[in-house]
Every structure is written in structure tokens, then in C-alpha cells.
Amino acid sequence: MTELNAAAEARAEEPPLIAMHGITKVFGSLVANDHIDLAIRAGEIHALLGENGAGKSTLVKILYGLLEPTEGEIRWRGEPVRLSGPQAARALGIGMVFQHFSLFENLTVAENIAAAMPPEMSLAEVAAKAREVSGQYGLPVDLDRPVWTLSAGERQRIEIIRCLLQDPQLIVLDEPTSVLTPQEAERLFVTLERLAASGCAILYISHRLEEVRRLCSSATILRAGRVVATIDPRAVSAREIAGLMVGTALHDVVALRGAAEGAPRLVVRGLSLPPEEAHGQTLREIHLTVRGGEVLGIAGVAGNGQGELFAALSGERLAGAPEAVEIDGRPVGHLGVTERRRLGAAFVPEERLGHGAVPDHRLAENTLLSRHGTGGLVSRGFVLADATRALAQRIIETFDVRKEGTDPRARTLSGGNLQKFVVGREILREPGVLVVNQPTWGVDAGAAALIRQALVNLARQGSAVLVISQDLDELFEMADRIAVIHAGELSTPKPTGDLTREAVGLLMTGAAASKGTVHAH
Amino acid sequence: MRIELQQRQAPSAVARLLAPVLALAAAFLLGGIVVAAMGRSPLAALDVYVLQPLSDPWALQEMVVKATPLVLIAIGLSFCFRANLWNIGAEGQFIVGAICGSTVALATHGTDAGAWVLPVMLALGTLGGIAWASVPAFLRARFGVSEILTSLMLVYVAELILDYLVRGPWRDPKGFNFPQSVTFDDAATLPFLADGGRLHIGVLMAVVAVVVAFVVMGHTIFGYRLRVTGEAPRAARFSGFSERRTTFIVFAISGGLAGLAGIVEVAGQIGQLKPSISPGYGFTAIIVAFLGRLNPFGILLAGLVMALTFIGGEAAQITLRLPFDLTRTFQGILLFCVLAADALVTYRVRLVRGAPAQAAGRAA
Numbered sequence: 001m002t003e004l005n006a007a008a009e010a011r012a013e014e015p016p017l018i019a020m021h022g023i024t025k026v027f028g029s030l031v032a033n034d035h036i037d038l039a040i041r042a043g044e045i046h047a048l049l050g051e052n053g054a055g056k057s058t059l060v061k062i063l064y065g066l067l068e069p070t071e072g073e074i075r076w077r078g079e080p081v082r083l084s085g086p087q088a089a090r091a092l093g094i095g096m097v098f099q100h101f102s103l104f105e106n107l108t109v110a111e112n113i114a115a116a117m118p119p120e121m122s123l124a125e126v127a128a129k130a131r132e133v134s135g136q137y138g139l140p141v142d143l144d145r146p147v148w149t150l151s152a153g154e155r156q157r158i159e160i161i162r163c164l165l166q167d168p169q170l171i172v173l174d175e176p177t178s179v180l181t182p183q184e185a186e187r188l189f190v191t192l193e194r195l196a197a198s199g200c201a202i203l204y205i206s207h208r209l210e211e212v213r214r215l216c217s218s219a220t221i222l223r224a225g226r227v228v229a230t231i232d233p234r235a236v237s238a239r240e241i242a243g244l245m246v247g248t249a250l251h252d253v254v255a256l257r258g259a260a261e262g263a264p265r266l267v268v269r270g271l272s273l274p275p276e277e278a279h280g281q282t283l284r285e286i287h288l289t290v291r292g293g294e295v296l297g298i299a300g301v302a303g304n305g306q307g308e309l310f311a312a313l314s315g316e317r318l319a320g321a322p323e324a325v326e327i328d329g330r331p332v333g334h335l336g337v338t339e340r341r342r343l344g345a346a347f348v349p350e351e352r353l354g355h356g357a358v359p360d361h362r363l364a365e366n367t368l369l370s371r372h373g374t375g376g377l378v379s380r381g382f383v384l385a386d387a388t389r390a391l392a393q394r395i396i397e398t399f400d401v402r403k404e405g406t407d408p409r410a411r412t413l414s415g416g417n418l419q420k421f422v423v424g425r426e427i428l429r430e431p432g433v434l435v436v437n438q439p440t441w442g443v444d445a446g447a448a449a450l451i452r453q454a455l456v457n458l459a460r461q462g463s464a465v466l467v468i469s470q471d472l473d474e475l476f477e478m479a480d481r482i483a484v485i486h487a488g489e490l491s492t493p494k495p496t497g498d499l500t501r502e503a504v505g506l507l508m509t510g511a512a513a514s515k516g517t518v519h520a521h
Numbered sequence: 522m523r524i525e526l527q528q529r530q531a532p533s534a535v536a537r538l539l540a541p542v543l544a545l546a547a548a549f550l551l552g553g554i555v556v557a558a559m560g561r562s563p564l565a566a567l568d569v570y571v572l573q574p575l576s577d578p579w580a581l582q583e584m585v586v587k588a589t590p591l592v593l594i595a596i597g598l599s600f601c602f603r604a605n606l607w608n609i610g611a612e613g614q615f616i617v618g619a620i621c622g623s624t625v626a627l628a629t630h631g632t633d634a635g636a637w638v639l640p641v642m643l644a645l646g647t648l649g650g651i652a653w654a655s656v657p658a659f660l661r662a663r664f665g666v667s668e669i670l671t672s673l674m675l676v677y678v679a680e681l682i683l684d685y686l687v688r689g690p691w692r693d694p695k696g697f698n699f700p701q702s703v704t705f706d707d708a709a710t711l712p713f714l715a716d717g718g719r720l721h722i723g724v725l726m727a728v729v730a731v732v733v734a735f736v737v738m739g740h741t742i743f744g745y746r747l748r749v750t751g752e753a754p755r756a757a758r759f760s761g762f763s764e765r766r767t768t769f770i771v772f773a774i775s776g777g778l779a780g781l782a783g784i785v786e787v788a789g790q791i792g793q794l795k796p797s798i799s800p801g802y803g804f805t806a807i808i809v810a811f812l813g814r815l816n817p818f819g820i821l822l823a824g825l826v827m828a829l830t831f832i833g834g835e836a837a838q839i840t841l842r843l844p845f846d847l848t849r850t851f852q853g854i855l856l857f858c859v860l861a862a863d864a865l866v867t868y869r870v871r872l873v874r875g876a877p878a879q880a881a882g883r884a885a
Contacts, residue, residue, distance in 0.1 A: 338761030355755040378742045
């Protein structure tokens, strides 16, 4: 270890591997990056932190040559460079692992890796190199498997291998653990530490503070396009870091567990549903009961049937047998989403833009989306424009939705504010049953806390709240019971107090399913 | 070096309003170049195409008469296009509407059937158009077949049926072997708005359609449903609007109005069936719908503009001996300019040096 430290000290003398000085990027009237300074040394794992809209992705795009800065200078090993495109960035030695994978589902792992390599390399050569890298850094993948059979963690390993084959000196990872189970994340950290030890610099973008504190030796925090602090995350508490990101102190969600057990309000019995899309997930024999007064959480890695379950519960897809889904004792499996709403149910889908709200419609019009059939907004087929505006205003005030202008288009709101609007729209109707898919996905910490509190409060007033989420911390904070969805099957819900993160993580990988099946997703 | 389209932060409202006007100006400029290339004076063509019809009362009436089917059809199409469904076969629905409505006119020919004839003709014409449009709607909703192809192909089927009827069973025995039906009785002809004028009551129907469409589109939950379906299909599903039902309804509306336009044209303007009852109204109406920005009053204006090109085109054939195809060419240029202007309102064109962004080009 002393040798490593000595090496690190020696490196500290050199100019940083990459240094960005006074980087400014202006889009119209919006200053996305405002004189940002960022330096990363070889062998360092550096975190880039900030809420959504703080300017992280703009900065990363500049670093990867996808955007040109309006102002500012980038130095690579002390020399000024111009990154005119991703090829120029790669030529320097900058590699990028994106949050959304760009893989061909129907090709094998080896073929996907070869697609990113120079055409003169044969598939066998590519496979040999990939195997070497995969062994060296602990990134096991089966090169001959088609990608669609792989889990998100395995897919990410392909992206990382693909990136490593370019021999990068700086690797940028954008929210790498957002799709991983805790165990998969742990494995990724080991790989990243090995990479750093071999001298590679890593820029690690995340909003999960605990893992940043565990992994990174320095962190740059952005807020509203500016650097607010450069810190050693190991020396500062997660709460303090969050405070720096948001600009204000945060409140914990008050869960007030142990509310009286109410009657079952949402019951699912033996729900099975084939997928609608080619690589979708089949739902297998799902049973669950949500009682009035409780929050039931469903954990799971993305793509294990969460979207399909949401569609079946909301009635966007009919569940076949009427008895498969019951709301307050009424079989509704054969009823559409409007009829289910009339029975007192409400739904919040995962995607805000284009699913939970129409991007180009104003907020007043967006109140109609889920509430046109439940009274008050439409009379004899005519839209009551004043009523929609009044309702939008009520949502905006109750849920502290920040926006520009009196009635802006949905797309102009930040992710957190639009999510507050969409969740608020459903909560204000005082539903007996609320099903939420990823309530705080990509939402800033302040908005996330407000949304979680609102969901818990709704349950405490006697509603049944079902929360589907990939964020384990969120579920442990809010849910009374937690079940795990894996490969379209739902585990038996258990009281949150009896569970550990590790136990839930194991269920998320399907390891505890004890059926010995190879997991397809 | 490459060309990139960048979405504008906030498209200017003024630009949005000016876009059709600028598109029209650009189309005239390009049309003038084509005319010059054919060895005629562009100024003379402008005079014949635009200025003369606008300064002649008879031609002005004619313009309104020609705009009537265009507006009726385009209003129907605007419902489809709003919902992001593509009925390209209004021409066929127009012809089938004309045929279905005409059955009554031909069956009662020479009898003293009374005032019921005309309403029944209009109703049958509308139903014929609906039936013809239901075929692509059904194929799309049930089997996912592209409605663009099926609706377009049915145009040719309709044209051939009409051709067969007027050359065969429905040919006027006293018509010197011309492929045309008998001339409709008065009871089967749309009354004129004023004696000695050219305007028939079909003109009023077009105006009513414009007003009704305006109210439905802007103020009803049905109009909202169409806009949500067109702009965000997943949100429409979340809203509980069935895509299948929307498909059937908008095809019925557009087919019905096209069919109505067909029987109105035959009963009001031509007075008999013949192979060429339409100079391509069903296709031109697509341009009208877009030139009018899918706004009912915009469509009314755009219909008048496009009607002008038909009248000017006829005049140019006679005085400048320019082929009628030039009119079609001009209409095509106009559609192109309208779409380009729309794109430029929403996007900014940028020349970018360097290689294309490869990461974005890879498959997901």
C-alpha cells in the first residue's frame, strides 16, 4: 500500500490528467454551465454531484466532445486541447459509459463489442481481447449470449468492456448503479477500484451519496450550473453533501409506522400476462394485497415486469379475468383505466413526459389527462376551461410546483416540479388506491422528500398506496411491507422491519428464488 | 461538415403565423422559375394565375365553389392529422360518396319524386365516404396495417368503379356514347344561394363544417382526445382513450366529410356522374389542411388559395398554353414550402464542422 501512496504522491506533482477551466455553456437565455473548474488526476475516482438540471450532463457532453463550450479551456496533461467530437475525445483517451445502454438486443455480446471496434478486427480477435480485459478487471460476461437474455448489470459490463478496449485514461460513468442491485453495484466498485489502481482516472456521476462516499476520493458539487464546492466526500456526511447539492437542509420523511390495519383495498390474484412487446416481461401468477393505511413497496431491477405490472393494475392493459384485480372488493380486471379511476383508484406512471403528462400541453390541460372522466372538468362533452385552470392552480399551490409564467407547457418544468404536479394531480383527488411507478426517478432531493411525504400521508389517511421503485433507500424509508419483483414473479411481501438491504438485494437478483433457473433478465 | 437541425427553445409566435405566408411567397418564386424555364414570362403567369381571377366577379364566385369541396375534405382530414393518423385516400372517399349519393338521383330520374331526394342523396354520400374510410381504419386497428398505403390504394379502386359505372350500367343511353350518366333532375340538384349566381348551398355546409370543427377541436373533450392521441400516444392510453376507437372515429369523420363533398360536387356543380368528377380535390385537400395549420379558419383561407390555383391553372391552359400539370407541380411545390417553413419555425439549421456524433447514432 505504501508504494501505491508514494505513486499517488508522485502523480500529485504532475499536472492533472484533465483540467477544465472556466467552462461556460449557454443555451439561449439559459446558462447551463457557468465558469466551471474541474480537475481530475490519473488514478483518481472523482465524483460529479448535483441535482437534476444542475449542469452535470452538459459538462459531461462537453468533456466527450458532444457539445462545444461557449467559453473556457480544456487541458489534457497540461496541454490545451479542442474536443471537436466523440472521436477526438476517444483519440485522447476519454471513454464514456452511458446511463442508457446502446446495445443491439438480438446480437451476441461479442458481436456488440465488435460493432464498436475498427472493422478490420475479426470477431475472434475482438473476443480474445474482450476476454483478456474481462479477466483482468473482474467483468465476467458470456461472449456468446445474445444481449436480450442479459441482466442490466451484465449489459453494463459489456459497455465497460467496450470502453476499456479503447485503452482509455479517463472513464466517465453516468449514473452507473441506477440499474444495478446492491450486489452488482458492489462488484462494479471493485472493478473501478482496480482500474483506478492501474492509473486510470474515473469521473463518477451519481446522486447516491453513500456510494460516492464509499468510492470517491474527491467530489465536485454543482448547483444551478456553478461549482458550489469541491470536497473530500469521505470526510463529509451524506446529509451535508445533500445540503450542498440542494442549497437548503433536508427533512426526513416521517413514516409514522404501525398505523391500524385497514381492509384490503387493492387485491391482485393470480395475475398472469404475456408481454406486449418483443423483449417485454411475462407476469407470472402475481398475488398481492394492499390494505387501507399501508404503503406496500415493490423493489426490483429495471425490466423485471414493473412496467407490465403497472399497466395491468392501471387498466392500460386489461388483465384478462375480472377477478385478477380488485379495487375495494370490486373485480376490475376487465375494466379500463377510466372505470378504475371512477372506482377511486389513481395512477402515476414512470415516465412523466409523454405518459403522465403531454409535453406540449399546458398544465391546465394536463389536469384533464387523468381526470376528464371523474367529474368536475367536463360538462356535456365540453371542457370547463376555468375549472381546469383552478385545479392546476390548486395542485401548484399545494405541492409547491415551481414554474415560469401562469400556465406553462409541461415540458418547460424541471423533472422534479413536473413530478410534483403529476403526483399532486392524483393525490388531490383523494384516491382510495394509488399505484405509483418510480415516484422519484430522476427527481431532485427536495422534490423527492416532498413526494414521499405526500404518499405516506395519503396512506395514513386510509388509502392503499402501492409504490414500485428501483430505489431501495426510498422503499426502506416509506414502505410498511416490501416485496420484490424478479423475472415477472413477485415475492411474498414482508414487513420492512424484518428485512435487510442485503436480503432484498438477493431477491432482486433472483438468487433466493431457489428454483435454480437461469434468470433471463 | 454536416447540417444539424436544432430544436428552438421557444418557437416565436410571430414566426408561426408568418410561416404559411412566407411559404406561399417562396412557392410563387419557385413556380415563377419553373414558368421561366418553360419559356413563358413569370409575370404574365402571375397575372393569369392570381390577379385576373381575383379581379373578376365570376372568377371569384368560381373560386368559392371550387374551395367548397377542398374545405369540406380538409376539415375532415384535420381531425385525422391531429390524431397523427394518415388518411391519404380522401380522393377515393370523395368518389365513393359521389357514387352512393348518385344512386338515388339516377333511380328517381324522370319521376316526380319530391323534396326527400336531396337529403337522402347527401346522407348516402356521407355514409359511402364513411364506409370507404372504414376499410383502412379496420385494417389498421385490427391488423396494424399502415393506413397510409391502404387508404391511398383504395383511391384507385374507387376511380375504376366510377369509370366502370359511367361506361357501363349507368351510361346515359342518349349521351352519344360519352362515358357519363344522365343529367340529374332539379329535385336531385343542390339549389343556388342566389338566382343567376354560381354559389350553391354546399358552400354553406363548408362554412358550417368550419365553425363546428373549431368548437369541437378547441373546446370539447373529444378534441382534447385527438390532440393527446396525436402528440403523446402513451399519455392517451393512460387517459383511457382507446386508440382503436379514435382511429375509427377520425376515419369516419374524414371519410364522411369527403363523401359529402363528393355528392355536393356532383349534385351542386357538375349535375351528372362522369369519370373525371375531381381534379384531385382529395389530394389537394391534404395541402389545404397543412397550409391552414390544421386550424379550421386557416383551412377556410387555405382552401380559397388552393381553389385559386385551380382556376388560374385553367385560365393559363387557355391563354398561356401552359399544361394543367403545371398547376399540380405548383401545388406540390407549395406543400413542400409549407412543410419546410414549419420545420424552420421549430428548428434552427446549423452547419457543424467535424464528424457526426457517433455515440448518438448507435442503436439502443
